Amino acid sequence: MGVLIKNGRVIDPSQSLDMVSDIYIQEDRVREISKRIDTPRKADTVIDASGQVVAPGLVDIHVHLREPGYEHKETIKTGCLAAAAGGFTSIVCMPNTNPINDNASVTEYILLKARTEGIVNVFPIGAITKGEKGDELAEIGEMCEAGCVAISDDGMPVTDSGLMRKAMEYVRPFGIPVITHAEDTGLSAGGVMNEGFVSTELGLRGIPAASEEVGVVRDIILCELTGTPLHICHVSTKGSVRLVREAKKRGVKVTAEATPHHFTLTDKLVYGYNTDAKMNPPLRTQEDVDAILEGIADGTIDVIATDHAPHSQDEKNVEFDLAPFGIVGLETALSLSLELVEKGIITLDEMIKKLTVAPSEIVGIERGTLVPGSIADLVVFDPGMSRTVKAGGFFSKSRNTPFSGWELKGVVSNTIVSGKVVFSRN
Amino acid sequence: MAIKKKIQPIEDGAESFFSGIIDDIPPERLSSLIVIGIKTRGEYLGKRLVERISERTGKDVTFGTIDITLYRDDFENRKNWPRLRRTSIPDDVQGKNIILVDDVLYTGRTVRAAINSIMDYGRPASVKLAVLVDRGGRELPVQPDYAGISIETLDNEMVNVYLEEVDGREEIEIIKEDGV
């Protein structure tokens, strides 16, 4: 059994590879990459990737799968389908399900479901505190053993700095990072969008940039104190980019991600009370977007992650204050990232790095590479082909995207997980 | 679509129209008379009538204007309704004799609206209707008490009156739209 991908431009930042070659996959492993691999090999599947890019399968370390508990928004099955359609072969899912993934039995449930129904790899993140309530530590050790690759109270930041310090210290020996949604909830209380001119005009309560930056500062300082690797989710402000850049310069073990929506959109999109422009952290100003782009270019931002947060139409179709935060992102992330290449912010190689090997390293998973012998997770995409985003056609159960109707470049033709083609578009 | 125009002058500035009306008013009624012009051109004709009355009798007659838009019966056609203007009837109409003035009488619907409107101000003793042009084509049982000119027209014709005060000319224009 084997898959032969011919004539693609193979880009694998993990081995500084960028050339037109053939790849042969045998069973679940990458066997060979070379200029020309001739048939007859025992390939049951031959993919002609002429004019397309062949890269390690994309890795998204910030996904909300909603199962268990919120299956009307997304299930592990539909989330995995959306991932595969977007070129992602590994997704790392946040613990804010119902019940919260704060103990090994929930972790095991998610992994079992993913094995039986999911078509891509699912790596769970455990909660920092029981029920993400910020009161007492969750059973981090057991969750780690069960397969959690990081801990986070995403969306419900740990407000007690003492407890956050204990969590970071406690988790260190387990070798997994702490992922923080940095936010000082005292500063953001009641806020529903970026605090600024637009929120002032719309009469909506603002979330100041300071609320994120105060959170970032605290967690960077705790990272220095404890020595535990810290990953900062969805950086959205100019100040946060500066703080991460400075911390990295000092040698602090901090990494950071940016989402496609934060590097593409501004808070102006909220005009008309568009609930598909409501997320936390909120869309900021052009100045912030520019700073994030700079951070992406100079490496301050290590990773592109989606914060894929599905919500049903009924939940979003309400008063702005009542609508839940979040948008789906798995099926638009690659195209929006390609815009960065188009605009000359980063090279295609750097872009792929931020979507493959960089996130894999942060959560310590052996993915994001095509080194022969490694697990054969790949994506084949045409970076130049245009398409119109149609939320109605998403594989995700939810349609809450502000990008519907956008004309974007980049079409995934094949997604391969462990040597098997799990998604292909003709 | 071809448009055919026929223009005829308003002879002697409608003076004979006005004097016909004034001749008909019993002098004792002048004190209880209110002239009400229907906006837009009825307002100017009404004003002229009040001036003529004053010239001939030396009496100042109360003058008011009404905008009948809010009383129209063609809500479905509201896209073409004109901008709303102010109705102004300075005196109590209760027990008064009213002469309602308009430029053209056609279907009678405007007059119906005007009468309804006046009734909302009180119960006049009488309402008479004076129109400069009666073009026929009535859809309601409304007849003028005074008509300056009567013109035979068809349904696909439009009759416009132009007055010095608003239009800078004094003319009656009959437009016929062919091939509609």
Added chain:
Amino acid sequence: MAFSKKHILGLGELSAEEIKIILDTAESMKEISTRDVKKVPTLKGRTIVNLFFEPSTRTRSSFEIAEKRLSADVLSFSASQSSIVKGESLLDTARNFEAMGASIMVIRHGMSGAPFVLARQISASVINAGDGSHEHPSQALIDIFTIREKKGRIEGLDVLIVGDILNSRVARSNIFGLRKLGARVRIVGPATIVPEYFRDMGAEIFYSLEHALENVDVVIMLRVQSERKTLEYFPSLREYSGLYGLTREKLRLAKEDVIVMHPGPINRGVELTSEIADDPGAVILEQVANGIAVRMAMIYLVALGESL
């Protein structure tokens, strides 16, 4: 130019010309309230629903009278008796009334943007009767109408708005409307509720009431809305009224013919003293009377644009 808006959601999205059409139409409407029969048949057979998700006797009564003077069938729904308690969504509530034949919906809601949810998804026309801290277009149009009536113009006037600008929908609507019609707008209040961002909306910011009052033509006092948690922004009502309460003495700093407005209900002794509230220079009750005419104009114009 004709008025061609299907909804009136805020002055932020009306042009100067459209605002003027509303004001001119309101002038014509005002005359109706002086008649023997204070009613015209214009909207006979049309149903208007007033959806009040926030208690407001004044605004609701004013809209109801306006609607009835235009002969519409009127149905008012308020949150206390509502299905919100049963968890029905705003949209479902509105769709219900739409199914009953409502062609215009007037909505008052505690959350900014709620009327937009309806305007986007139902076919009836929507009039915003106040949404959260966003806009209160009818109140601002009344203020502007009253100012125009008193001063004969809006352009070139200096108008001061005093109080909780941050949380005030009246302030936002007035700033939008007054700026569009060419007035200069000053705002004053404690720094916590007079955010800098209002500068970008074209308002001049003051923190001292005395400085702000110098030579103004109009003072609009905002209500201290304790129900909207204004109180978390300053230490006490006592301190607030000492600093920002309007007294006759302070008012002397304004132009001699200054007019004082208040959207009501007044907290006497907090925002302004009784001597000012009852002063002939105060036009507070005229604002109430003008309210009916302005709201008639809004309803009438929206009804004309309804199916457009």
